[in-house]
Structure formats: C-alpha cells, structure tokens
Amino acid sequence: VQLVQSGAEVKKPGASVKLACKASGYRFTNHGIQWVRQVPGQNLEWMGWINAGNGDTKYSQKFQGRVTITRDTSASTVSLDLGSLKSEDTAVYYCARDEGWWLDPWGQGTLVTVSS
C-alpha cells in the first residue's frame, strides 16, 4: 500500500495550486483519503476528506470556499485544489489513506511555497 504525491510547487500569492496523490496496492474505492497540512515547525492541520468510492467530500471550515478535493478512479488519484494562495499557505501538504478511524499510510508530502 502506497501513496505517492506530486512534486514541490512554488506559487505567487493569489494563485491556485493543484496537488496529486496516487494510490497503489489496494482497492482505491474502498477507502477515503484525508488531506492534512503542516506549516514548517507547526502542528498538523486537517484540510478535508474525500470518499474515493462515491466522491463525497467534507472540508475544514477554515478552508471552505477555496479548497476542492476530487478523485479520478481510473487513475487511482486524489487531487487537492487550493486557491487564493497566501504566504501563510506555505506548508507541506500530506495525503493519507483513511482506514475509517485512523490514517495509514501517509504520502511523502508535497512542499508548497507561496512567495512573490
């Protein structure tokens, strides 16, 4: 079981970023995917979740309106779109398989740097 995330991104304030998380080693539609971010030196912060089977989503209130999570079942890939980027969005973004009650495994993380 493995989650492989897309590579690092550098974006300007106000731009959008789309991150990918490709799953392998299990039946993709049987598990949800969570997205969690970590600002350098800070805590883990939940962003949102998708049911990979039916596409249902739930988002943190903090990101509501500027985050969208989608999935492509043919490619076993989940994507996270984050818009209206600010410098405070500079962070490592992780995807993780939702085992129903716990997260395992995690992707390797994608560093997003927002800078003018």
Add this chain to the structure above:
Amino acid sequence: DIQMTQSPSSLSASVGDRVTITCRASQSISSHLNWYQQKPGQAPKLLIYAASHLQSGVPSRFSGSGSGTDFTLTISSLQLGDFATYYCQQSYSAPQITFGQGTRLDIK
C-alpha cells in the same frame, strides 16, 4: 470542534528511560484516539490506533491506554530511533479529525 491537548509540549529523556505522553480531549471521544510518530523531514507514521491497539510492525515498547477524554502513550524503554515528535489524533468526529499540538521528544 473537538480540541486535543497534549502534554508536555517537549520532553528530554535518555536512552532506556520510560516516557509517558498525555493527550486530553475537550469532550468524550470513547476510544477514537490514535498516536503518530513524526521524524524530521518525514511523514507521520501510525503507532497506535483505537487508543490501545499497536499497529503492525511497531515495536512492543510502545503502548497506549485511555478512553473518554484522557489518553496516554507510553514508551517503556527509549531507543535512539524513538526521538521524534508524537501527535495524538481524534477520529470521533471523523471524517473531521483533529490533532494534538505535538510532543517533541529530545535526547537529554
């Protein structure tokens, strides 16, 4: 939202020490509590799920206990590879989850 509070925020210990980290929930979460280990530059790794169940492959010196609002992670005899940051995470309100602020475990 359910808030998770870990203590201490940081801890210094020696190889061979017994260490306990505490996590408190702002409301009862039954046994929906998980523990993760994160080393610098790495993704978090699941150690304990459902409060007390050891994830496959995790050494038996790690153990978890608790239910309701108070939980503990214990490392019975610290090894060099255990120096890391530890996070608790509640899944009672899944898929909306929250993490504790982390406990950094350093070598004394």
